[in-house]
Amino acid sequence: MSAKLLSSLTVAALLLAPLSSQAQLPRDPVERARIISQIMETQSRQLTLFDRQGQTVGVVGPRDLYNQPVFSPDAKRMAVIKPDLDKETNDLWIIDVATAKGVQITSSKSREGANSPAWSPDGSQVAYVALRDGYFGLYRKASSGQGTEELLFKNSAPMTLTDWSQDGGHLTYFSTDLSGGGLYALPLGRLRARGELVEVRAHELSFTSDEADRLLNDHFSLDLTRADVDGLVERTEGWPAGVYLAV
Numbered sequence: 001m002s003a004k005l006l007s008s009l010t011v012a013a014l015l016l017a018p019l020s021s022q023a024q025l026p027r028d029p030v031e032r033a034r035i036i037s038q039i040m041e042t043q044s045r046q047l048t049l050f051d052r053q054g055q056t057v058g059v060v061g062p063r064d065l066y067n068q069p070v071f072s073p074d075a076k077r078m079a080v081i082k083p084d085l086d087k088e089t090n091d092l093w094i095i096d097v098a099t100a101k102g103v104q105i106t107s108s109k110s111r112e113g114a115n116s117p118a119w120s121p122d123g124s125q126v127a128y129v130a131l132r133d134g135y136f137g138l139y140r141k142a143s144s145g146q147g148t149e150e151l152l153f154k155n156s157a158p159m160t161l162t163d164w165s166q167d168g169g170h171l172t173y174f175s176t177d178l179s180g181g182g183l184y185a186l187p188l189g190r191l192r193a194r195g196e197l198v199e200v201r202a203h204e205l206s207f208t209s210d211e212a213d214r215l216l217n218d219h220f221s222l223d224l225t226r227a228d229v230d231g232l233v234e235r236t237e238g239w240p241a242g243v244y245l246a247v
Contacts, residue, residue: 025086025088032086036085039085040085043065045065045066046059046063047078047080047095048060049097060078060095060100061100061102062100064082066082067083068115068116070117072094072143073121073123076096076097076098077094077096077097077143078094078095079094079095079105079126080093080117081093081115087110089113090112090113090115091104091106091107091113092104092128094126094145104145105145105149106130106139106149108130108132112130112131112132114128114130116159116162118162118163118164119143121166121167123143124143125141125142127139127164128140128141129158129159130149135155136154136156136157136159137151137152137154137155138152138159138161138173139151152171152186157177158175159173159175161173165185170186170188171186172185173186206238206239207233207238207240209233212229212233212238216229216243232246
C-alpha cells in the first residue's frame with residue numbers, strides 16, 4: 001500500500017470517527033499537522049445560542065471541536081468538552097457566555113480525557129467523568145478552575161454522568177459492564193462500601209407484560225391481545241421508550 005493511499009485512509013478514518021474516540025494520529029510531525037488541520041477544518045463547530053422559537057440570538061467564541069455543552073444554572077457560563085488533537089486528550093472547559101473567556105478545568109494525559117459534565121445547583125462546582133490511569137472516575141471541582149479535582153467514585157467500567165440532583169445531595173450516572181447496564185445514584189461524600197450507592201439495574205427499568213398491558217390498553221385505550229403485548233415486550237425487552245414507539 002502506498003504512503004499516499006495510507007495517508008488518505010488515515011484521514012478518512014479520523015474524520016468519520018467520533019471526536020471522543022481518540023483515533024490514533026500518525027507520528028510523523030508533518031503528516032500529523034496536516035491531518036489535524038483537516039479535522040479542524042471539517043469538524044470544528046460554532047457554539048450558537050437559540051431562543052425557544054429556534055431563532056439564532058448569538059454565538060459564543062470561535063469555532064472549535066466542542067462537545068457536550070451544558071449551561072450553568074444561571075445560563076451565564078457553559079461547560080464543554082474540547083479535544084486537543086495534538087495531545088490526544090479531551091478536557092473540560094468552562095466558557096463565559098458574554099466574554100467567551102475559557103477556563104480549563106481538567107488536564108488529561110495523552111489518550112485520556114473527561115466527559116459528561118454536570119453543574120452543581122448553585123453553579124459553584126462542576127462534576128464530570130474522567131479516565132485516569134486506566135480507570136473511570138466521577139470527579140468534582142470548583143467551576144472557577146481553582147483547587148484540585150476530588151475523586152468521588154472509581155470504576156473499571158465506563159460511566160456517563162447524567163445529572164446533579166437539585167438538592168445537591170446526589171450524582172446520577174449510567175454505567176454498563178458484561179452483566180448489563182444500570183442507572184446509579186451516588187450520595188456525595190459516601191462510598192459504595194457503606195451500602196449507600198442506590199443501584200437500579202436494567203431489568204428493573206423495563207416493563208413486565210402486566211405493566212405494558214395496563215399502559216397500552218388501559219391508559220392509551222388500545223385493544224391489544226395478551227399475545228400482542230407479550231410479543232411487544234419480548235421484541236423491545238420491555239424498555240418503556242421501545243414499547244411506546246412500537247405502537
